[in-house]
Amino acid sequence: MSNVWLERQRANVVQRKDDHRSxxxxxxARILHSAAFRRLxxxxxxxxxxxxxxxxxxxxxxxxxxxxxxxxxxxxxxxxxxxxxxxxxxxxxxxxxxxxxxxxxxxxxxxxxxxxxxxxxxxxxxxxxxxxxxxxxxxxxxxxxxxxxxxxxxxxxxxxxxxxxxxxxxxxxxxxxxxxxxxxxxxxxxxxxxxxxxxxxxxxxxxxxxxxxxxxxxxxxxxxxxxxxxxxxxSLDCSIMELADDIAYGIHDLEDAIVTGVVQQDDFEHHVIDKLKQLDDQWLQQLSDDLSDKLFGHKTYQQKEAIGGLVNYLITAIVLEDLNETQQLQFEEPLLRYNAKHPIIAQQVLKIFKDFVFDFVIKRTEIQHHEYRGQQIVMELFEALASDPERLLPKNALRNYQDSVAKQLNSHRVIADYVAGMTDDFATGLYQSLFIPTSVNNKHDLHQ
Missing domain, CATH: 1.10.3210 (Hypothetical protein af1432)
Structure with missing residues (x-):
């Protein structure tokens, strides 16, 4: 690997004694120990x-x-x-x-x-x-x-x-x-x-x-x-990450919906099993025979076995593709020339599961109500903070805001950074403290 891809924007990184990590x-380590990761x-x-x-x-x-x-x-x-x-x-x-x-x-x-x-x-x-x-x-x-x-x-x-x-x-x-x-x-x-x-x-x-x-x-x-x-x-690395993300979304998030009763077995059989049986893959045909019963049954180990089998199928199907050969491109950099990819049938399988999660989970009225409510909270918070940032932003965000104004940068981006970093609960709490009147005698309010 070329050393140029190992470079960092700030070259003089602190060297710690006996640190032999790659x-x-x-x-x-930096990602795992970041506040942004914990907020997830x-x-x-x-x-x-x-x-x-x-x-x-x-x-x-x-x-x-x-x-x-x-x-x-x-x-x-x-x-x-x-x-x-x-x-x-x-x-x-x-x-x-x-x-x-x-x-x-x-x-x-x-x-x-x-x-x-x-x-x-x-x-x-x-x-x-x-x-x-x-x-x-x-x-x-x-x-x-x-x-x-x-x-x-x-x-x-x-x-x-x-x-x-x-x-x-x-x-x-x-x-x-x-x-x-x-x-x-x-x-x-x-x-x-x-x-x-x-x-x-x-x-x-x-x-x-x-x-x-x-x-x-x-x-x-x-x-x-x-x-x-x-x-x-x-890039190659991004293509692997995106496949991992899609598999986790399409299969593991489906598991949430099944266990909690959000999706129904009849819908799953009609929109997933029937489509899987139309694909030209002998293993999928066998899997489809009892997949629905395992996923929606009461034996947890069978459900885990089915989920694991699906994930394994989608992982083991992945291959390395040379884009210069398959798409007649002319990338010189190997990290761009090669991508991880699903063959056509595995692509179709993952799409069937992702589409099902989207249509029967994401698009559920209750989920959309939650998103709409959050949408309103975020817009009102942004509007309030942007209207009087010197008064409403906390110290760290205010320093960043003042710095962006002084340097004639995009100060609205600082407000977006602050709001985007909030967790669902923090945003809800801030919204309540700004917009929902409570009794002056409330002990919690007096300590804000």
Whole structure:
């Protein structure tokens, strides 16, 4: 591996006595010990943080994704040992780091919070969860003074799922702004997938080892009528992380919904089992025969066995793809030339499960009510904080705000950073303290 991918923005990192860790072991430690990572324990994954101690939060989801990511690496090392030896670090710490960090930019209340912040930031660069993840690790977390966790360049590259800035991707300039927050239609304000213009210098630093041709190809867009533009390519490490994320979402989050009675067996059989049986795969045919009974039965070990079998199928199907061969591309950098990929049938299987979770869990009225409520909370908090930041922001956020004003930077981004970092519970509590009157005699209020 070229040493250029091990470089950090701040080169003179403190050297501790007898510290023999690899660069990626250090990165994983910084992620695990960050405040942003800890906050994932109180952020909604699918079912809603705090509704039950059984449901997966974004923290447990990220831990499961990391385990799946290391499983994918093991499979690829076994299937393509010579190529994997050239492309992969000596251990799985890099992939685990990416999976652990991939969700730390998500705001409170899931996509409701993301839509709310994108709307409030519509004239100040927009907001998107993956872009916030990149901003946290490369700028906000206080491991270093100006470079966040100061991660290795390859780690940062792996966290860039969409290597373009939102202003290059957005088509929201023509969307009519609602008269008040409660009239906001979420579908109109879903952000494009990308990074913030405020972080363009860091993005350029990460991509600086690439040739001009590689950089242009990697950042290529596809435009869509009346929809946001999309980037096309990801790095090798990012492709592994994204597959691990999708498997954890499609299979493990389904387990939550089954155990808690959110989805019904009849719907599962019609929308999953029937579709699996149409695929040309003998193992899937056998799996489908009793999968529904195992998942919805009362024997927990059978349910775990079925979930484990599905995850194993989706991990072991993954292969390394040479994009230059399969898509007639011309990437020079091996980290861009190769991606982890599912063959077509495994792709279809994962899509069946992801679609089912989306249609029968995410789109449930109760879940959408939770997202809508969170959306309103986030917009009102942002509006209040932006109206009088000197008065309402806490000391650390206020210092950052004053610094951005002094340097003529995007001060609204500081407010978005503060709100995005809140957990669901903290945002709800702050909303109540600002907007919901309580008795003056309330002992709790007197100590605020």
């Amino acid at each position: 660069p990626f072991q250090r990165d994983r 324990q109180s952020k909604t994954q699918v079912m809603g943080s705090g509704q039950s101690d059984f449901y997966r939060t974004r923290l447990t989801h990220s831990l499961e994704a990391a385990q799946i990511g290391s499983g994918i690496s093991a499979q690829l090392r076994n299937k393509s040992p010579e190529l994997a030896a050239q492309l992969f670090p000596a251990d799985d710490t890099l992939i685990e780091s990416l999976c652990l960090a991939h969700d730390i930019g998500h705001p409170p209340f899931g996509h409701g919070g993301e839509v709310a912040l994108n709307f409030m930031m519509r004239e100040h660069g927009g907001f998107e969860g993956n872009g916030q993840t990149f901003r946290i690790v490369s700028y906000l977390e206080p491991f270093s003074e100006h470079h966040g966790m100061n991660l290795a360049r390859r780690t940062l590259l792996g966290l860039i799922k969409y290597p373009q800035t939102l202003n290059q991707l957005s088509c929201q300039a023509s969307v009519k702004v609602p008269e008040n927050f409660r009239q906001l239609k979420a579908a109109d304000w879903h952000p494009p997938k990308g990074l913030f213009q405020d972080d363009i210098d860091t993005l350029n630093w990460v991509l600086s080892p690439l040739s001009s041709a590689d950089k242009a190809l990697f950042q290529q867009l596809v435009t869509q009528d009346n929809r946001h533009s999309k980037t096309l390519y990801k």
